[in-house]
Amino acid sequence: MRRTYAVAEAALREMARRRVVLAILLLLPLAFYLSRRGDHLGQSIRFVCLGLGWALSTAALFSGSAGRAIEPRLRLSGYSGRHLVGGRLLALWTIGLLLSTPYFLLVRFDQHDVRYGAIALIMALTVAVSAPFGLALSAILPRELEGTLVLLVVVGLQMMVDPADTAARALPYWFTREIGTYAIDHTDRGYLDRGLLHGVLAALVLTAVVTVAWRVRQGPRSHLEFVPLR
Template sequence: MRKMFTVAEMALREIGRRRGVLAILLLLPLAFYLTRRSDHIGQSIRFVFLGLSWAMSTAALFAASAARSMEPRLRLGGYRGWQLVLGRLGALWGLGAVISVPYFLLVRFDQRDVRHTSIALVMALLVLIAPLFGVLLAAVLPRELEGTLVLLLVVGLQMMMDPSGDASKLLPFWFSREIGTYAIDLTDSGFLFRGLVHAAVTLTVLVVALGIASGIRLRRRRHFRFAAAGSR
């Protein structure tokens, strides 16, 4: 546990150094909310979901990418791969919980004719899944810019695609549209059930993919090859 806490502390310090990331985390969901609050109440809540997913995924991407240079030394120091991943995710989950609470309170007191419990559920699932998606992108893609472009593509498709289409179900945050429809439009429980199923499947796929990608990357041990090359 101590090692995971150490990794979590390092991740939070890295995010703290990136003031631009912190500004995105704090202000982007609010900007999304305010842009549609005056004319489309339900849409403004959905935009908060998109803002949270984007902000948490971006923070996870930056934190995981920045940790690449330290991971070989931590591995040599006795840290296991799962401790590195879980420690970083724990920090991001805690940060996401702190950030999402004020936005839930904003919706809770600003919007009355919605199902607030379901809105809280969507935010909790986003806090859980979005960092996994960001860390997975950092494990698969070599540069932050490429990961950021993928995040932009995913969020853009989430906004533009028809949520009832089959292709939109392949997006990692589709569940927020379904549960959000149940919470905002007061529809039947079928939307809630489909959203929960999608969230469970997405979570499982991301965990398995992250485990495989992290295992492959951490086993490459570039630092050993560098040492061997230097000794010749």
């Protein structure tokens, strides 16, 4: 675990030093929230969750890209994919939880007659999904611009497509609409169960994609054999 924590600590330090980026990340969900607060309180909750997702996945994308320069060296220095991917995910999840907390408190004190526990669940799942989503994009797409454009498309689609459409379930944040409906409109528990299942599956699948992409890019090479010295 020491190596995983070392990677997580380094990733947290890297992100903490990008102060302008952090400020934008912090304010982006607020802009989403305020955009619909005047006319539709419930919709503003859904939007703030999507804003969180966008901000965190963008942070993960840039964090993954920043790690590209040093990760080959770390791999040769004794780190495995478990340490490198796990450490970066740990850092991003920590930042995600820190970022989500003020927004949960905002909803808690600004909105009434909603299920707060379900909203906390949406935010937790959003954090869980966004970190591997951004890292997966950084692993698959070598340039940040391409990854950012894909993120833009995904979040845009997430806002526009009809959540009842089957294809909408392929989007990583579909669960926010389902659990959001349960939390805001007080629908039956089926919405919560479907959303929870979707969120957990999305997080697992995206984490698997990150792991596989890492192995393809930097995993063990069949031509290279290390013979330990005793």
